Amino acid sequence: MTTAILEKIESLPPLPKTIIEIEEFRKKSEKEISELVEIIEKDALIISTLLKISNSAMFGFRSKVETPSRAIGLLGINFTISIAIGGSVQNLLMVNLDPYGINSDDFMKASNLSSTLVSLWVSKINFELRDELLLPALLQETGKFILADVILTQGKADEFKEKIANGETIANAEKELLGVTTSEITAKIFKHWKLSDHLTNLIENVDNISKCDESIKSKVQILDVIKTACNISNPLSEQSVQEAISKAKSYGLDTKPLAKAIETLQDRLLDE
Incomplete structure (x- = not known):
């Protein structure tokens, strides 16, 4: 990993106090909605993000969601936590993603499509697994903010785009130009912020599943399928969906609930 990348990670601002409180809340075995509402109401950005996402076509709620408590009631505690942490993390890292x-x-x-797809698909497999994968699915592409910055700083944007245009996967193009992939950098960022080791371990291996510990491999494979379907450049496109279903088959996953979940999500997006 280059010095430039490490320096950018080391110079990141600390997580907001609200996110630290939410992360502590997330670790509790017993969670009360009232406590989460109390934490979230301290942060205008989180409230704004939560209400915006709650009222998007992705969820298809019949009436407008106007308060944090109603949003939490509809989305559930774990989904709300994922949105709160995800929105704040992305706000801290905002840079030009042009590469x-x-x-x-x-x-x-x-x-957000990634975490919604987890909710629709993985809940049909195992509800506890759904809750476990919501946050890593939402956050697993975070490292792209750092890598985009490095690509631009080093004047490699055109070369990077050319590789993608010529059919290279994004992960391979990152590896060739920078020596690292998004999943590795995302894990480094979360280690820097002292987020949970389990979250970090799941994300770190998504671009290199062959080296993944067997105890978490099936979870990492699901994250890879989600990442493929919700490809940042063209989420839920015909090509992205085909590649995701092909990967799911190769991993031995049941593709019927996945295909159904994707279809449901695509139908909701048509209503936007």
């Missing part, structure tokens, strides 16, 4: 051909709104949309 990836997207802007920060595109990034946030793809991230």
Whole structure:
């Protein structure tokens, strides 16, 4: 890992106090909605993000969601935590994502689609697993903010885009130009912020599943399928979906609930 990348990670601002409180709340075995509402109401950015996402077509709620407590009641505690942490992390890292051909709104949309797809798909497999994978699915592309900055600083944007245009996967293009991939950098960022080791370990291996510990491999494979379907450049496109289903088959996953979840999400997006 280059000095430039490490320096950018080391110079990141600390997590806001609200996020530290939410992370502590997340670790509790017994969670009360009232306590989470109390924490979230201290942070205007989180409230704004939560209400915006709650009222998006992704969820299809019939009436407008106007308060944090109603949003939490509809989304559930774990989904709300994921949105709160995800929105704050992305706000801290906001940089030009032009090397990836997207802007920060595109990034946030793809991230939120990822966590929604986890909710729709993985809840059909195992509800506890759904809760475990919501946050890593939402956050696993975070490292792209650092890598985009490095690509631009080093004047490699055109070379990077050319590799992608010629059919290279994003992960391979990152590895060739920078020596690292998004999942590795995301893990480094979260270690720097002292987020949970389990979250870090799940994300760290998504771009290199062959080296993944067997105890978490099936979870990392699901994250890879989610990342593929919700590709930041073209989430839920026909190509992205086909690649995701192909990967799911190769991992021995049941593709029927995955295909159904994707179809449901695509239908909701048509209503936007």
